[in-house]
Amino acid sequence: MPSTYHLKIVTPERTIFDGPVSYIIVRSTEGEIGILAHHMQLITPLIPHIITVYPENAKTEQFTIGGGFLEVGDTSTVVLADSAERASEIDVARAEKARQRALELIGKQEPNIDLLRAKRALARAENRLKLAGRPTAMTH
């Protein structure tokens, strides 16, 4: 039995990863899950997080994922991400700005703001900063 499976990470803009892997770690709404070959077939929503990918014969890779879905099939696994970046592609200044904006929104405590959306934006910005090597004090 093969110990690897095919992983594809796609976003509406592009396909960021497409190849054989032995192991990945993702975070769903229910918590962190690791997926090896022959995992149970599964469909689950993902929250904004940093996904860790262990390719078959290459270095470990990490991507920020701005929420999405995971589908584990019998021979292949697909991550449908709203957005995805490598560490080298992250715009630190923009992420920092997004973090400030989200923090302000959450801090205002106004009834008509979409708190869930602001929190997701904050999580996305913090993941980007974290992966880009600019750790911030995590606020959640």
Place this chain on the structure above:
Amino acid sequence: MAGSGLKEVDRRIKSVKNTQQITRAMKMVAAAKLRKAEIRAKQARDYSEEIRSITRRAVSKGTGHPLLGKRDVVHRGFIVITSSRGLAGPYNANILRHASLKIQEAGGKDPGVFAVGRKGRDYFLHRRVSILQEFLGIGDEPTFHQARAIAQEILRHFLDHRVDEVWLSYTKFINPLNHQVESIRLLPVEEPLSDDPSMQRSYVFEPDTQTVFQDLLPRYVEVLIYSALLESKASEHGARMTAMDSASKNADELIRRMVLMRNRLRQAAITKEIAELVSGAEALK
């Protein structure tokens, strides 16, 4: 007045040359935009195909979401994607003809249109088809944000029972010269093809089917609209490039003929002048 016909032709040649410069420039612009739009459309295909197949597999394993529910269809809604600008050859005419036919075929009471792009809005307004909502100003590079805004309105109409079925008509990009108009049923979400072997998989939904559907189905609608916008945009630029190319070629042909005519006129004028001179000299002898 030997020169007047000549001047007239000269003026026309100049005017055609001016027009040709414009069509040439438009062709180049369209070609540059096409390259970008084509890349974007192709890159988005992967995602939209994946989400379509996942959604198909998912809906075969569970039911009970409002976006899946089939109702007795009274009102149908049609999303029609056109461009906002003309001079794109048969691009808009094709999609509008296709959509009109589709609307006629479908029948039902008082069909409505969600018009994306000014050309479609004007067309249906003129034909007194009721327009449920219009989305103008998509621009040359449709964003996911725009697609999401459209999707939200569509979902609202559907969930409020103002429409019971939604179709999406757009132009699929095959290559710069070939585009294909296409209509798909967007809502309720399409049923799986039963002979597909991937339907046999048994999935576990975490945390549960309803939560997954709650996230997945609106996303599915957004993505379908997004990729339709991108495909249509690439087709539009392709059509415009082709149209402007043939316009430039036509201008070449026109100029060629008029130059010929001009030369003939000039020759005739010279011959006439010589004949006059000679006959004048003869008379003096």
